[in-house]
Amino acid sequence: xxxxxxxxxxxxxxxxxxxxxxxxxxxxxxxxxxxxxxxxxxxxxxxxxxxxxxxxxxxxxxxxxxxxxxxxxxxxxxxxxxxxxxx
Ligand SMILES: [Zn+2]
Numbered sequence: 197x198x199x200x201x202x203x204x205x206x207x208x209x210x211x212x213x214x215x216x217x218x219x220x221x222x223x224x225x226x227x228x229x230x231x232x233x234x235x236x237x238x239x240x241x242x243x244x245x246x247x248x249x250x251x252x253x254x255x256x257x258x259x260x261x262x263x264x265x266x267x268x269x270x271x272x273x274x275x276x277x278x279x280x281x282x283x
């Protein structure tokens with residue numbers, strides 16, 4: 197599930213949004229937005245969706261960055277992860 201890493205809240209407190217960082221969707225670790233290339237969509241208020249899901253679907257939360265280590269965990273779990281374009 198998105199935002200479900202056991203240290204998500206702890207990790208995400210280290211994210212410096214003003215410095216251009218965002219939290220990894222799974223573990224909350226800070227990621228540099230400028231170097232971020234992998235994305236996932238979150239729908240239904242907190243479930244992984246598909247890239248092609250509508251932008252205005254129920255509970256649509258948008259597209260979030262995922263770090264390189266967490267990316268492989270999600271791919272193995274069958275979550276759609278894509279490169280380069282956010283949404
Ligand atoms: Zn992560």
